[in-house]
Amino acid sequence: MRAIRVAIADDQQLFCSGIQMLIESQPDLKFVGAAYDGEAAIALARAARPDVMLMDIRMPLLDGIEATARILDATDKPNAPDTDTRECSSDDCATILDAQPKVIMLTTFQRDEAVVRAIHAGADGFIMKDTTPEFVLASIRTVYAGHSVIAPSDTADIIRAQTSQKYREPTAESISALSAREKEVFLIAARGLSNADIAQTAYISEATVKSHIRNILAKLSLTSRVQIVAHAYENGLLR
Structure with missing residues (x-):
């Protein structure tokens, strides 16, 4: 190797x-x-x-x-x-x-x-x-x-600390490229949850979660799960 x-x-x-x-x-x-x-x-x-x-x-x-x-x-x-x-x-x-x-x-x-x-x-x-x-x-x-x-959860804490005093008008069009199910997975993932927790919350398999995450990253031109967290906070999709 x-x-x-x-x-x-x-x-x-x-x-x-x-x-x-x-x-x-x-x-x-x-x-x-x-x-x-x-x-x-x-x-x-x-x-x-x-x-x-x-x-x-x-x-x-x-x-x-x-x-x-x-x-x-x-x-x-x-x-x-x-x-x-x-x-x-x-x-x-x-x-x-x-x-x-x-x-x-x-x-x-x-x-x-x-x-x-x-x-x-x-x-x-x-x-x-x-x-x-x-x-x-x-x-x-x-x-x-x-x-x-x-960890995405750590990213969420950091971004939350930086944006807690700033109200951001939600911009749903920032994830308009996603399907309804992908939007659901996006919002759960943006809270910093693991694949297992996302699967349990959305009542789907971990394999399906991974597939949705790949699609989300590709459609939104993101490169990692931590960027999902940042994207959600910056577009006012989480509080």
């Missing part, structure tokens, strides 16, 4: 060095570079093509949120990725060239309002910078497997 390629962008070089040593201690992970500001982070993502990128929210020149948005821009393709073809088969290398990195935001505040903007930028989650090394490693492997490292 090809090792998971990991990069970090953080303006604290000592922190980056610590992450590098942590990554290099794992046989299934490969450290592919560090950047110390937002613009350098974009250049690193283009050159090294990491599978997972740890991204500090606040950095010089360009913050991590804008850097993430530019990195994940589907129209922004690299010209000459620095891929070591000696370490992967032709199929593996094609995957590296085609795939966009998963981005984990790094923050020092549990209720950081910037997390909401990071979610919209396409981040796959966030972790605290003072978390344990074991959790950092677990988070990298989790997002690489296609999951988020921020």
